Amino acid sequence: MRATTAFKRLMDLPGVTVSDVDFQPARVVVTVKLSSRKLHCPECGFLTKARYDTRPVSSSWRHLDLGRWRLEVQADLRRIACPVHGARTEGVPFARPGSRFTADFEDLVGWLATTMDKTAVCRLVRIDWDTTGRIIERVMATGLDPKRLDNLFVAGADEVSWRKGHSYLTLVSNNDTGRFVWGKEGKDTATLDCFFDELGEKRSAAITAMSMDMGPAFEKSARKPGHATKAVICFDPFHVVQAGTQALEKVRRGVWQDLRKLPDQDVARRFKGARWCLLKNPGDLTDDQAATLRKIKRRGGDLWRAYALKEALRAIFADDLSEDDVAILLDRFCSRAQRSGMKPFVTLAKTIRKRREGILAAVRLGVNNARHEGLNRRVRLIINRAYGFHSANAALALIMVTLGPIEHVLPHERRPTTDP
Numbered sequence: 263m264r265a266t267t268a269f270k271r272l273m274d275l276p277g278v279t280v281s282d283v284d285f286q287p288a289r290v291v292v293t294v295k296l297s298s299r300k301l302h303c304p305e306c307g308f309l310t311k312a313r314y315d316t317r318p319v320s321s322s323w324r325h326l327d328l329g330r331w332r333l334e335v336q337a338d339l340r341r342i343a344c345p346v347h348g349a350r351t352e353g354v355p356f357a358r359p360g361s362r363f364t365a366d367f368e369d370l371v372g373w374l375a376t377t378m379d380k381t382a383v384c385r386l387v388r389i390d391w392d393t394t395g396r397i398i399e400r401v402m403a404t405g406l407d408p409k410r411l412d413n414l415f416v417a418g419a420d421e422v423s424w425r426k427g428h429s430y431l432t433l434v435s436n437n438d439t440g441r442f443v444w445g446k447e448g449k450d451t452a453t454l455d456c457f458f459d460e461l462g463e464k465r466s467a468a469i470t471a472m473s474m475d476m477g478p479a480f481e482k483s484a485r486k487p488g489h490a491t492k493a494v495i496c497f498d499p500f501h502v503v504q505a506g507t508q509a510l511e512k513v514r515r516g517v518w519q520d521l522r523k524l525p526d527q528d529v530a531r532r533f534k535g536a537r538w539c540l541l542k543n544p545g546d547l548t549d550d551q552a553a554t555l556r557k558i559k560r561r562g563g564d565l566w567r568a569y570a571l572k573e574a575l576r577a578i579f580a581d582d583l584s585e586d587d588v589a590i591l592l593d594r595f596c597s598r599a600q601r602s603g604m605k606p607f608v609t610l611a612k613t614i615r616k617r618r619e620g621i622l623a624a625v626r627l628g629v630n631n632a633r634h635e636g637l638n639r640r641v642r643l644i645i646n647r648a649y650g651f652h653s654a655n656a657a658l659a660l661i662m663v664t665l666g667p668i669e670h671v672l673p674h675e676r677r678p679t680t681d682p
């Protein structure tokens with residue numbers, strides 16, 4: 263068998279013939295020719311036999327490694343004159359537009375990134391993390407289930423911060439499947455408007471309930487004409503408890519600022535480790551953290567009272583209480599928070615009173631509890647890994663290819679394009 267024939271079979275790239283194989287130090291460069299006489303626009307798929315000019319465009323793509331060899335595909339491409347996109351280098355059937363990697367290579371990386379940490383991915387496939395980010399953006403663009411926005415009846419809207427508050431993502435999940443179906447950079451009303459635009463009026467009207475955080479931005483979007491006007495707006499327990507944690511964090515920061523002004527900086531330093539023992543659930547504390555928490559309890563004061571309030575709020579939703587019971591406990595919590603005189607908790611009491619109907623609706627409809635919390639925990643882990651990416655869109659892509667409606671098909675799992 264000739265080397266070119268062997269490599270055509272080995273690489274299994276669609277729509278090409280192999281014209282040359284060149285072994286270089288540590289890599290094999292395989293030159294291919296496109297079989298199709300027609301050219302297609304990489305942007306829109308427009309097909310034509312006409313070339314824009316006769317100048318060849320030398321292009322190359324990295325393909326899956328062959329043993330320890332790096333495999334490179336090389337081709338002279340033609341230029342096409344697309345009536346819409348103008349003069350472009352033609353698209354190829356084995357790689358996504360604008361990529362320097364074959365689709366097989368990208369599919370592998372797209373799946374690896376969902377299951378492996380950064381160091382392992384970069385070492386195994388020999389690309390940097392930023393490149394990984396760009397690859398999964400392309401995998402997201404082509405791989406998500408096109409029907410993901412159908413049959414969406416109970417939806418959840420969430421915001422997550424990427425790079426510690428420098429940038430935000432809005433994510434929409436389908437409560438029935440527990441998967442994210444939509445995402446975009448931003449966290450305001452206009453961001454969620456884009457979701458409803460994509461959903462269209464008919465599918466938007468079919469949404470019966472929508473859960474969200476207690477801020478005004480998402481509700482405002484949901485209530486606009488043509489959006490989810492008929493949906494019951496739910497403020498799910500996850501977001502209510504999260505608001506309690508945020509109030510506690512504000513009190514803690516205030517106390518910490520006061521301590522830093524003291525002449526004895528030892529107290530402040532010891533106090534710094536208190537953050538996690540306050541924010542974690544009591545059952546998840548390490549021995550050291552439990553000891554710190556006992557010290558805070560002995561010292562008493564605002565910090566301990568704030569902690570007790572946060573825990574009381576969490577306890578309301580910890581058991582499967584009825585809507586009526588939750589209503590009573592919630593009102594009791596609000597009076598306590600109000601009486602505490604601590605500003606973040608007074609504000610929280612006000613918010614909860616205003617959002618009472620929506621909170622109780624979430625309890626009544628059982629919208630987004632454990633599953634929602636689990637989904638959010640996984641998002642936070644992904645966000646941490648996405649820290650080194652160049653853009654919020656790459657972070658979004660990592661979330662969507664991991665927790666979105668996507669079926670990862672690895673190169674050896676798809677049908678061979680050439681039969682031996």
Ligand SMILES: [Zn+2]
Pocket residue numbers: 303304305306307308344345346347348
């Ligand atoms: Zn085009």
